[in-house]
Amino acid sequence: EKRTVTQIEKNGYPDSIYINAAKIFQGIHTEKNKDRMLVQYGDNSESPMMAFKDEHSRRVSYELAFSALKYQDLLEQILLDSSAYPCYSIPDELTSLLVVMLYDLQDRKFQERKIFDGEELVAEVQEVGDYLYRYITKLAAALARCRIKHDALSIEYFVPETIWKQEQRASALPLCVWINTFKISLEDVIKDLEMKGLTKVESVSDFDHYTFAVDQHCHDVLVFPSSLREELLNLDLFADCKLLLQ
Numbered sequence: 001e002k003r004t005v006t007q008i009e010k011n012g013y014p015d016s017i018y019i020n021a022a023k024i025f026q027g028i029h030t031e032k033n034k035d036r037m038l039v040q041y042g043d044n045s046e047s048p049m050m051a052f053k054d055e056h057s058r059r060v061s062y063e064l065a066f067s068a069l070k071y072q073d074l075l076e077q078i079l080l081d082s083s084a085y086p087c088y089s090i091p092d093e094l095t096s097l098l099v100v101m102l103y104d105l106q107d108r109k110f111q112e113r114k115i116f117d118g119e120e121l122v123a124e125v126q127e128v129g130d131y132l133y134r135y136i137t138k139l140a141a142a143l144a145r146c147r148i149k150h151d152a153l154s155i156e157y158f159v160p161e162t163i164w165k166q167e168q169r170a171s172a173l174p175l176c177v178w179i180n181t182f183k184i185s186l187e188d189v190i191k192d193l194e195m196k197g198l199t200k201v202e203s204v205s206d207f208d209h210y211t212f213a214v215d216q217h218c219h220d221v222l223v224f225p226s227s228l229r230e231e232l233l234n235l236d237l238f239a240d241c242k243l244l245l246q
Helices: 015-028 055-070 072-081 092-107 123-134 136-149 161-172 186-195 226-233
Strands: 175-179 211-214 221-224 243-245
Touching: 015 055, 015 092, 015 123, 055 072, 055 092, 072 092, 072 136, 092 123, 092 136, 123 136, 175 226, 186 211, 221 226, 226 243
Parallel strands: none
Antiparallel strands: 175 221, 175 243, 211 221
């Protein structure tokens, strides 16, 4: 039976993704000096317990958490400028969830998110989501004021320069993928990829868009152009853990 994966969409995520992303963000967010600490995140001394539906859900949760981390200063400023924070009905322990869901809300252009069929709703996510929607006009206005003030066409302007340079370098690197030889052979992977329209080439220097190569030193590693990242990660080969992104 073919496994399914959680789809990445611009109309939101299942509640479990927000919860896990918030737990990750709680552990990695930037701690500020007390004189600059206007947003309180509660205690993060305990390691959070996370349960991921599948590998795709794990990746999406981490991506959402790290996206919120990149824009932490901006998101906090939006919460403060809109008067959505401090919010006395939501405890500090849920501030990470508030920030993560705010990032996703602005990424969806402040559109209402979809409730997925058969998804298990989480009370905290519903509470924070309802709270943000009560302030949605003020939140959107606060973001617009920030962009006007800094003459920014998009929120990418607010990414710290060091992170922006790292992302530029990373986006140019080829993708390395391990073959899980306990589940599938190199020959079967190549056959599957070629059936999906990809062409095997001799080396990275021969890359076009829909191409891949076998690593010259590790024959259980495949290399792909970085432009194929999202398409690759939605293949059943990844959902079934037959291929693993390095």
